[in-house]
Amino acid sequence: MKALKNDPPTCTENLLAMRDTLDILGGKWKLLILHYLITRESQTNTFKKIQREVLGISAKVLTKELKDLEENKLVEREELDTKPKMVEYRITDYGKSSKQLIQQLVYWGKNHRYKMLQS
Template sequence: MLTTGGCPKNALSIKDALEALEGRWKLLILFTLSSGPKRFKQISKEVIGITDKTLSKELKSLEGNRLIKREVYDTFPPTVEYTITAHGKSLEKVMEELHYWGLAHRREIMGN
């Protein structure tokens, strides 16, 4: 089997997906934005445990991967709002499956 950068050639798409979603926060941020547009502080309150610095970094990464859109409104002070893009929404089934897998995994680990 051919490899590219240590990854089997037919697994490159999985590698690309994992790189776009790497870390513990990106899917949680996307899940939060799936209910509608939010400002920075709203996201910060809903994604419990994330620091402002990390949230800022993760939002930039998600925007760079075209999973979210950042919109600045001409107000004083400026209003910034984040929304999930159509490309980001295409992950909804993945997030739903991860949700169900997480529930089953929690039951398996805790014996409930």
């Protein structure tokens, strides 16, 4: 990304960081999946359980999103030695670093919803 003449020195760096963040966490489902795993950290979170409880997500999309999150070291997967085969997902320590960001998004979303209802 090329800086414009009037840009402050950190503008390009900040825009690149924002783009990286949106590339990793953007879309309809990734933050919801991370929030789900963070809030259920002490539970066993199998693929089927996540699909059932994250309303509206298809198996195909959940598979893709979990794979992306795993590639970015936010989520880890473990194949359980069961029949039928089950896979458990958990938030990584690095994935937990998104907790404050997610909490801020929830807070902002609640305030925005309230503001829109007042209009």
